[in-house]
Amino acid sequence: MAKNITSIALAMCLTLPLIGCVSTTEPRYIIDSQTYQATGKSERIKTIILHYTVGDNARSLKQLTTGNVSSHYLILNEDDDKIYNLVPESERAWHAGDGGFAGRTILNDTSIGIEIVNNGIDPKYRNALKNAALKAEVQGYHPYKHYVEFEEIQIKKVAQLVQDLALRYDISPKNIIGHADMAPSRKIDPGAKFPWQRLYEQYGIGAWYNQQDKQLFMNQDKFEAATIPEIKQAFREYGYQINDSDEWDKASHDVIYAFQLHFSPQHLTATMDLETYAVLKALNKKYAGTDDFY
Ligand SMILES: [Zn+2]
Known part of the structure; x- marks a missing residue:
């Protein structure tokens, strides 16, 4: 089999001289990862970023699987036992965008993104900030009651997933954040109803x-x-x-x-x-x- 591949490669070198081929006369050097090891190292994943999708299951799935935004994990609004893994943890998902936190920018490089299906702002309040009186009352920002509650099963799934990720990547509590924390002028998710305090108290997740x-x-x-x-x-x-x-x-x-x-x-x-x-x-x-x- 190996011989076949070599001859195919050689044949390609002869027929396609411009693609650049390894000369068969050069020795193959060996990567030795056993003899010496460095102590100065840490995980590449430093941050966990939580999001809500603003949409139902079907719309969220379509956006996150076919568009140019994605996340590593997706938690649907579904009473089942599944947490969907859309992008391998070793690859970048496109969920964070511009912003930064704790001295790090370009957070898609160093974070795991988790999307939770949730409407965000209740549709009946979505245009509320266009009302001048209310806008003045809330300073142009949505108050607590405008946000949609998460389902209990979603919180339990988030808790299990984040606990596992934080442990595996040794993520410091304050680097478990919301999208709004890293992009406050662009984003407000996962919103006011995301139970950060409960996750801390009940599951030891994040900072409080x-x-x-x-x-x-x-x-x-x-x-x-x-x-x-x-x-x-x-x-x-x-x-x-x-x-x-x-x-x-x-x-x-x-x-x-x-x-x-x-x-x-x-x-x-x-x-x-x-x-x-x-x-x-x-x-x-x-x-x-x-x-x-x-
Ligand atoms: Zn987001």
Whole structure:
């Protein structure tokens, strides 16, 4: 068999001289991966990114299997025992897009993407932000009640999958994030109803703050004394990309909103306030220095 392949290759070399062939007179060198080994190494996968699909099973499947977006895993809204693997973990899925988190950009290179079938914003509220009165009330951002609940079985599947991935790739808790966390001006998924706190408490998944730490930082005087650059630096310290302008512009509000979607979903003000400040400081206290930047 090997002889046949060699003669086919040789024949191709003779007939197609331009394709570039290995000369048969050169020795074949051996890759020795046993004799020496390096200790400075880590997994290529660093981040898990959770999404919702904004669509039903059929539409989500079509988009993720035939279009130019994809994810490694898909969790349908289906009462069965399946988690679909659409892209091998060793390959890139096209789910993250522009953005960054924890000092990493081009996250498709270093992340696993999980899509969950969910409508996102309830269709009856989808155009709500076009209503001027409501828009003013919610600062142009969807409030908690606009988001659609996930099914219980979807959460259980997510929990099992993320637990397994985090263990296999040794992913640090704060690098288990939502799409909004890495692209706050473009994305709001997996939205306010994604139960980050429950996943942390019930399954040990992801990052969450200590209540006592939060109380420690619920100090109005300290909050008022903190300058905008200091607070933005605290966001950066946790992992968020935020601009260094000296004001809370639209892009900065987007970051605050993404942060609240993840860590205080029932308190979606999209503005910097004592509660948000205390949660951010509590997270930094707990997770400072847990990044692997090598
Ligand atoms: Zn997404």
